[in-house]
Amino acid sequence: MTARRLEQNASAGVPEVPLVDCRGVACPTNFVLVKLALEELDPGGVLDVLLDEGQPMRNVPRSVKEDGHRVVTVEPQEDGSFRLRIRCGA
Amino acid sequence: MAVEEATPLEGLKAELRKESRRAHLNFADLKSGGYIKQTQKDLFTVRLRCPGGRVTTEQMRVASEIAERYGRGTVHLTVRQSIEVPYVHHADFPAVQEMLKGVDWSIATCGPRVRVPTACAGCEYNPNGLGDTQGLCREVDRRFFGTPTGHHKFKISFSGCPIDCFRTREMDLGFQAMVGPRLDEAACNGCTLCVQACEDKALVMQAKLPVRDDSKCNNCGDCIKVCPIDAMLPRQRGWLVRVGGRHGKHPLFAYEVARYVSDEQVFVLIERALAWYRENAEGRERLGAAIQRLGLNRFIDEAIRPTGVEVIDNEADRRPYWTGGNFYDRAAA
Numbered sequence A: 001m002t003a004r005r006l007e008q009n010a011s012a013g014v015p016e017v018p019l020v021d022c023r024g025v026a027c028p029t030n031f032v033l034v035k036l037a038l039e040e041l042d043p044g045g046v047l048d049v050l051l052d053e054g055q056p057m058r059n060v061p062r063s064v065k066e067d068g069h070r071v072v073t074v075e076p077q078e079d080g081s082f083r084l085r086i087r088c089g090a
Numbered sequence B: 001m002a003v004e005e006a007t008p009l010e011g012l013k014a015e016l017r018k019e020s021r022r023a024h025l026n027f028a029d030l031k032s033g034g035y036i037k038q039t040q041k042d043l044f045t046v047r048l049r050c051p052g053g054r055v056t057t058e059q060m061r062v063a064s065e066i067a068e069r070y071g072r073g074t075v076h077l078t079v080r081q082s083i084e085v086p087y088v089h090h091a092d093f094p095a096v097q098e099m100l101k102g103v104d105w106s107i108a109t110c111g112p113r114v115r116v117p118t119a120c121a122g123c124e125y126n127p128n129g130l131g132d133t134q135g136l137c138r139e140v141d142r143r144f145f146g147t148p149t150g151h152h153k154f155k156i157s158f159s160g161c162p163i164d165c166f167r168t169r170e171m172d173l174g175f176q177a178m179v180g181p182r183l184d185e186a187a188c189n190g191c192t193l194c195v196q197a198c199e200d201k202a203l204v205m206q207a208k209l210p211v212r213d214d215s216k217c218n219n220c221g222d223c224i225k226v227c228p229i230d231a232m233l234p235r236q237r238g239w240l241v242r243v244g245g246r247h248g249k250h251p252l253f254a255y256e257v258a259r260y261v262s263d264e265q266v267f268v269l270i271e272r273a274l275a276w277y278r279e280n281a282e283g284r285e286r287l288g289a290a291i292q293r294l295g296l297n298r299f300i301d302e303a304i305r306p307t308g309v310e311v312i313d314n315e316a317d318r319r320p321y322w323t324g325g326n327f328y329d330r331a332a333a
């Protein structure tokens, strides 16, 4: 699912930041999707993630931090979800 | 069915066997309580000493071997993290002791004594952990193992965070790790992740900064763990101290009496609480019952305050740490 969404994103001519849409995806699957996407990046590369409020917003940012990456921005979305930009750590 | 006719030699052997069994019964061992009488005649359950539920694989092997040789090939895992070997004949106690000694191990205690303490994994590898529950549990077991109370059992437990998997509210003395957060306002970028992470809604954004309501904060540290740039930092760490809890026929939720207690103060508090219990309880009363009878304030003044720890003196300060529906409510009603 992630791969398909990433492709769609690229084919839409938005080359810069890949997006992982984790809306509707429960913990810890959402984190696994983010983790897999982060593995594709070089250190310093960035990734956007859409997360539901509640448990996903409680858990995923913390796990991302524990793995050595950094959430650089958090933007509330109109549908109540959040868009996080994550910078890949080592 | 024919009654077995014993030859004189066999009769003599049987007598000798009985004799040696009697000689081997060590009553001091029996009294320490690690051997628990079963409904089946002459059979006992051997409770092994497993502080914090942590044993080596070598000890596991010895437990298996004891169960195979002297039990019935099963072990029982107790709710307080012990390994028990059921169906052991008392004649085999000396052999069991010998095998345990070989791996530097011993049986547990029961009766009116300090029981083997329990603990979760704590900060060693649990992502929620805030304190070294295992390390402290081991040391408490080493220092207080089997200390007689003169009244009833005395249970101690350690939880690594407010999720409290090791039910410190139901212990005579419970220690739960805690952390007080503080905000580095200059560093904070207002991302709101800490507000999202706080399940207790103790944080709200005000003028682009997270502001904490201490009356709601249970010191779980989630806001610290989530902050991507370490703008939310630990201000103070230690143990929340709960006393007078118990389960059983008449369960009681503990009182929170002190917070941010250091590792060293934990040992002092155990000593003081035990001394107070010994002096003030009546008969087979548990610590919680003695506190209810004599008053929480008296217990705090006599056993806790003299140690110099940060005492929790009033209900309002206890509120963030308990779940409600316990005897505080009934007492207040």
Ligand code: SF4
Residues within 6 Å of the ligand: B120, B121, B122, B123, B126, B127, B128, B129, B130, B159, B160, B161, B162, B163, B164, B165, B166
């Ligand atoms: S009490 Fe906290 S640290 Fe201990 S096992 Fe439970 S969640 Fe983990």
Ligand code: SF4
Residues within 6 Å of the ligand: B179, B181, B197, B198, B199, B200, B201, B202, B203, B212, B216, B217, B218, B219, B220, B221, B222, B223, B224
């Ligand atoms: S320590 Fe826990 S309860 Fe207190 S503000 Fe942080 S997240 Fe909320």
Ligand code: SF4
Residues within 6 Å of the ligand: B183, B187, B188, B189, B190, B191, B192, B193, B194, B195, B210, B226, B227, B228, B229, B230, B231, B232
């Ligand atoms: S998570 Fe950190 S940076 Fe973000 S609002 Fe909270 S304290 Fe500030």
